Ligand code: VGL
């Protein structure tokens with residue numbers, strides 16, 4: 221265990237802690253519920269209070285988004301298809317539709333000082349797992365520019381899902397030159413076809429550090 225102390229030039233990126241990725245609560249959310257997804261909220265709230273810079277992301281899809289199996293007649297949820305842009309796309313249940321309760325940030329998330337909310341996956345023809353670059357790998361969400369302007373040097377990533385949006389956000393942060401940490405106990409995974417093992421292999425190869433929130437001083 222190598223403790224890391226939080227600096228003013230660190231940023232916490234809280235990925236997609238939204239109703240649809242958590243078990244339903246009072247009949248709201250759960251469209252793409254990640255097992256135990258709401259268990260990330262308590263550690264994230266506790267950590268966020270100690271960071272000067274906190275950014276939230278929000279999956280924010282139009283109604284007939286390319287990532288929904290309902291948009292592809294004859295397909296099933298979790299099928300992988302090749303889209304018109306040549307990218308492989310995993311198909312999901314309809315989730316996080318713009319302006320619906322399922323797309324709202326989870327009501328127990330308590331980060332009043334969050335400085336930016338990055339909405340991603342907004343365009344019907346392209347998905348965006350990463351908080352930085354959409355899946356065309358060209359279109360910027362603006363987060364990199366925001367962090368660079370704020371003088372951020374290290375990025376800490378937490379949230380949902382470990383093996384999709386946390387995975388791609390952390391790798392892009394690292395590629396952009398930030399020292400990057402993923403706070404494992406503040407994440408939960410979908411775990412689809414070995415996706416957690418693949419995520420861990422990429423993190424190891426790309427010098428992305430997996431830590432526990434207990435190691436953050
Ligand atoms: C996510 C699948 C589809 C995520 C978003 O936040 O990890 N996963 N859309």
Ligand code: ZN
Nearest residue numbers: 279287316341
């Ligand atoms: Zn999505």
